[in-house]
Amino acid sequence: MAIATARVSAFEEPPVRTVRRGAALWAVIRRKPLGLTSAAVLVLFVLTAVFADVLAPYDPLATQPEIRLSPPSQSHLFGTDDIGRDVLSRVVHGSRISLWVGLLAVGIGTGAGMIIGLLCGYCEGRLDLLVQRLMDAIQAIPGLILALAIVSVLKPSTTNAMLAIAIVIIPGNSRIVRGAVLSAKQNRYVEAAQAIGCRHPRIITSHILPNVTAPILIIASIWFGNAILIEATLSFLGLGTQPPTPSWGLMLSSTGRAFMEQAPWLAIFPGLAISLAVLGFNLFGDTLRDAWDPKLRRQG
């Protein structure tokens, strides 16, 4: 009996093209002008905040009553305020507060949201049910109103505004992470890791966490813009950063509104700064989503 034999070639896996996240992002940034613009705005914003001391032409707190409310000129590009402080220097230093609040609020909010989401998604069961209802309850209160209520309990200050914003961020983040964890858990390799006896912390950190970093980063970049907006709103309402610290929202409410007709530059420049920073983060969030979330990419 003849046995058909064939040379069995060693099974070769077709080369899988893995697109690195950085490369995917760079491809989208190059293809879409808005992506590039947003990245440029963010770089500008961060550099301004970091080098505020060097970039600001004057001391943001130094007063010169003799040149109060003077319009934009060569020596004071954004004009001066009601007690003669240089508006450009204050706007430049204001970027520090915004960046600081954004970084810490989003950092704490995203970190806590991620831990809660990971635990809820991984453990499920009663803990998940209870924590998710708690998150529902926090989300039932609009972010700004919750932040206002929290700040009213604490004392109005930049740090407390930041904490309040972090608390506002947690529920939404935890929900997104939880969803991503639930879907990541379905993967065969998680089952395999469980089967070979990997411990839970290892499964979570090595096999599940890499699947949820993309949604976390996307949502964090969008929240960064929102955090800046909420801080500005709280400061505008007198419940955030306190005078004389230069915060964009505070500049708008304290002098911007009072001298709006006489000196519109007092309100225009801080407002533009807030809008530009928030716009940059919103557009960058969109770009990240385009690059990393193929499901949404199709929708344009």
Next chain:
Amino acid sequence: MYKYVIRRLLFALPVLLLSSLIVFGLMRVMPGDALVALMGESGNVGQRELAKLRTDLGLDRPYHEQYLIWVWQMVSLNPGDSIFTNEPIAVALKKSIPVTLELATLAMVLGLVIAIPIGVLSATRQDTPSDYVGRVVAVSGLSLPDFWLGTLVITFAAIWFHWIPPIGYVSFWESPWRNLQQFLLPAAVLGFRLSAATMRMTRSTVLEVLREDYVRTAWAKGLERRIVVYKHALKNALIPVVTIVGGQMATLLAGAVVVETIFALPGMGRLTVEAILFRDYPVVQTNVMLVAATLVTLNLLVDLTYAWLDPRIRYR
């Protein structure tokens, strides 16, 4: 259907109870401070007065009793008095709710009027200059702070048109024209912000629906562009938009806080901000709870509308 409604209500109740616990807990951290602040403003006050006020406000009772009393007050629609003005909160709310309701309704209508046509235009002319303009307008709506937009609108209306909105709130029934003059600008500012998200959603859902088979069939039948886009595509594309509009109630109520403050409208938002500034905690906790209850109810209504609009969705 009834089963679904009842089940959703049963889900909403614990959420509301938890929200009330959070609000109550938050406010309980404050009272000592609030009383001292309140008494401090009225001059030198002894321990005896402080203790009396504490008893009057029921703050000397155990926390669980205070909570139950407050929940009962909320349920029986009698949330007590303001500690700052001594006015019953129910009376203050009766005056301020219609203001916020009118502002929110007008803003919503203006927002939809701006958002839907631009969203459809953006989608039907994808990747053309008009699409880019539409998208930039939408992202700007999300990025421009409403307190800035409001300040600019008031100032430039005054500088360019020598026009300032009439001061002193007048209800619609007293003088409709004067009332509209007061509400149009704030509603436009708030509406612009609302329109941004709706515009983006309309664009992406219309884009998706335009690629569906039945739309291709409609084109193949030789139907006019207007009928294909507005009658066939838009009707289905608007279903997810309903959800986002419902979800925007939170943005609307938060935005009302800022816009009412800027335009000096005596609505719920301004009442809340003032209460927070004066640390008038009974008013703060009642208002925040009311907002939470409204949002939970609206979300339920949105889900029901969703299922009603799209017969493919079944209540489960």
